[in-house]
Structures are given as C-alpha cells and as structure tokens.
Amino acid sequence: MERMKIAISGLGRMGGQIARKLYDDGHTVIAHNRSAEKVDEAKAYGATPAYSEKEVIDAFGGDQVVVWLMLPAGIIDAKLDEWLDLLPEGSIVIDGGNSDYRGDKARSERVSARGSQLLDIGTSGGVWGLENGFAMMVGGDKLAYQTITPVLDTLAKPRGGHQYFGESGTGHFVKMVHNAIEYGMMQSLAEGYRVLREGPYPDLDLAAAGDVWQQSSVVTSWLNDLTRQALHENPDMNDISGVVAESGEARWTLETANELNIPMPAIQAAFDVRLASQNGDVDFSTKLLAAMRSKFGGHNVDGKQ
Numbered sequence: 001m002e003r004m005k006i007a008i009s010g011l012g013r014m015g016g017q018i019a020r021k022l023y024d025d026g027h028t029v030i031a032h033n034r035s036a037e038k039v040d041e042a043k044a045y046g047a048t049p050a051y052s053e054k055e056v057i058d059a060f061g062g063d064q065v066v067v068w069l070m071l072p073a074g075i076i077d078a079k080l081d082e083w084l085d086l087l088p089e090g091s092i093v094i095d096g097g098n099s100d101y102r103g104d105k106a107r108s109e110r111v112s113a114r115g116s117q118l119l120d121i122g123t124s125g126g127v128w129g130l131e132n133g134f135a136m137m138v139g140g141d142k143l144a145y146q147t148i149t150p151v152l153d154t155l156a157k158p159r160g161g162h163q164y165f166g167e168s169g170t171g172h173f174v175k176m177v178h179n180a181i182e183y184g185m186m187q188s189l190a191e192g193y194r195v196l197r198e199g200p201y202p203d204l205d206l207a208a209a210g211d212v213w214q215q216s217s218v219v220t221s222w223l224n225d226l227t228r229q230a231l232h233e234n235p236d237m238n239d240i241s242g243v244v245a246e247s248g249e250a251r252w253t254l255e256t257a258n259e260l261n262i263p264m265p266a267i268q269a270a271f272d273v274r275l276a277s278q279n280g281d282v283d284f285s286t287k288l289l290a291a292m293r294s295k296f297g298g299h300n301v302d303g304k305q
C-alpha cells in the first residue's frame with residue numbers, strides 16, 4: 001500500500017491520535033504543536049518533530065507538502081493565514097476540526113489563490129479512533145482527496161469509513177449535521193435513564209437496563225454502550241457537575257435549518273438543555289450527558305470543552 005509524508009499540526013486529543021495511527025501504519029509523520037511537550041512525545045515514538053511551521057515545511061525536503069490542521073474551530077482562519085505565508089504552491093491543507101462550513105468557501109478560495117488546495121474533513125470517532133478507526137467526511141478539491149486517499153485509508157474504518165461529498169464545505173456540513181443528531185440522541189438517552197432512576201422503582205439497576213438494551217434492542221448504539229459503561233463506573237454520577245458544553249455544530253445546524261424553514265424541535269430541545277445547564281439547570285440527565293461526552297471525546301466533565 002502507498003505510504004505518504006504528512007504533517008499533523010495540533011496534537012491534542014484528536015490530532016495526537018491521528019498522528020500516531022498514521023505513524024503506526026507506516027506513513028512518515030511530521031508532528032507539530034503549539035506547545036513543545038506534545039512534539040517531544042511524538043518524537044519519542046518515532047515521528048519527525050517540528051517545533052515551528054517553518055520546520056514543518058523544511059521537513060518535506062521539497063516533496064509535496066500535506067498539512068493536516070487539527071485545531072479548535074475559532075482559530076482556524078488565523079492559523080490558515082499563517083500557514084499560507086509559508087506553504088509552497090501545490091500544497092494540500094486539511095482542516096480536520098469542527099469548523100463552520102459557512103466559512104469554508106472563502107477559506108478554500110484563499111488557499112487556491114496561493115496555488116494550493118484545502119480539504120474540509122469532518123472527523124468522528126472521538127478518542128476511540130486510534131483503536132477503532134474514524135469516520136471521515138470530505139469536501140473540497142477531488143484530486144486532493146484522491147491524493148491523500150492512502151492517509152484516509154489508514155485513518156478510517158475499513159470499507160466506507162471515508163467519503164467524498166463534493167465542493168468545499170460539504171465535509172464540514174455533513175459532520176455538523178452528524179453532531180446535531182448526536183445532541184438529540186444523547187438527550188433521548190439521558191432523559192430516559194433519568195426517568196428510570198426517578199421513577200416508581202427506586203432500586204432499579206440502570207446499568208443493567210443499559211446492558212440489556214445493548215443486546216440487539218432497537219436502541220442498541222455506541223452512545224448507549226458508553227452510557228451503560230459510565231453507569232457501571234459511577235451509578236450516581238458523583239463528582240460530575242452536570243454542566244454540558246456545546247461546541248457550535250448544533251447551534252450552526254439550527255441556524256441553517258431556520259434559514260431553510262425546517263423545524264428541528266428535538267435538536268433544539270437538546271441544545272436548549274445544554275445552554276440551561278450552563279446557567280445552573282442541572283440534573284441526573286445532564287450529568288449523564290457530560291459523562292457520555294467524556295467517554296467518547298475525552299471532554300472534561302466540568303462543562304468545559
């Protein structure tokens with residue numbers, strides 16, 4: 001199988017796993033991060049360290065530069081502009097974070113104007129992607145997608161784990177709606193388990209309910225599996241504040257749906273619950289939401305990202 005040279009910039013929970021998975025599968029990985037410790041960690045397992053953007057470019061030694069940015073959505077424009085000042089023509093830049101799809105067209109035009117290409121790749125799989133593979137939703141230049149297919153074949157689940165959707169923005173758009181659906185599914189589970197807990201049978205074993213629901217029932221799912229695990233570990237959700245963060249995608253989906261006159265009552269309700277939790281409206285169900293987020297995304301249970 002073809003192997004590539006690729007830089008990962010942003011070695012956090014997601015980027016760190018992406019770099020490691022690529023390295024383990026034989027790709028040449030150039031590891032870059034704002035704080036040096038994570039670059040040192042990548043160097044320790046064999047990745048090529050780069051402590052600055054310039055070192056990243058130099059490490060390609062004249063080969064086509066492919067840089068995967070795995071950064072918070074709020075800084076993507078500023079970071080992209082910094083990279084554009086350095087990237088040689090013909091580079092491929094990947095924005096793998098949860099950026100707002102509505103900014104992708106302009107970002108892609110800025111990159112094309114410098115003779116390079118931008119791919120937007122929505123990435124799902126959370127902190128389990130290293131082990132299980134990621135789901136990757138791709139938008140942007142099709143040739144660039146084809147060029148980096150060996151990388152996606154390593155990262156994604158075998159057979160269908162990455163998919164090209166079309167013009168710039170489509171990858172982030174599909175990922176955004178995925179995350180909005182996630183809010184609604186999580187909310188349903190959290191509400192259901194709360195009713196089990198506070199219903200007419202005080203000693204009901206919630207984790208056991210989750211176990212049996214996981215056995216080919218209609219609500220069998222990864223989210224239920226993670227909820228079930230969280231309940232086994234911490235049945236009363238002790239030391240979890242119940243404040244639940246929202247990272248933008250449900251909000252943007254609701255804005256888009258509103259413009260399209262498409263009601264989204266389930267996802268709106270799930271979103272509103274998170275906002276209310278940030279104003280102190282917490283209960284067992286919001287604690288479960290925080291526990292689920294921690295399980296799949298490694299997020300803090302204190303309501304921060």
Ligand SMILES: NC(=O)c1ccc[n+]([C@@H]2O[C@H](COP(=O)([O-])OP(=O)(O)OC[C@H]3O[C@@H](n4cnc5c(N)ncnc54)[C@H](OP(=O)(O)O)[C@@H]3O)[C@@H](O)[C@H]2O)c1
Pocket residue numbers: 009010011012013014015033034035038070071072073075096097098099123124125126127247296297298299
């Ligand atoms: N966690 C998930 O389940 C998940 C799933 C899919 C997609 N995503 C998306 O993936 C992206 C990364 O998420 P994550 O969970 O990996 O985040 P994370 O663990 O918080 O890591 C954030 C990374 O961004 C870097 N960073 C933050 N602010 C920066 C700045 N001002 N300048 C330069 N670098 C900066 C951090 O560097 P330092 O090490 O120096 O702080 C770190 O490498 C986000 O867009 C997120 O929405 C996350």
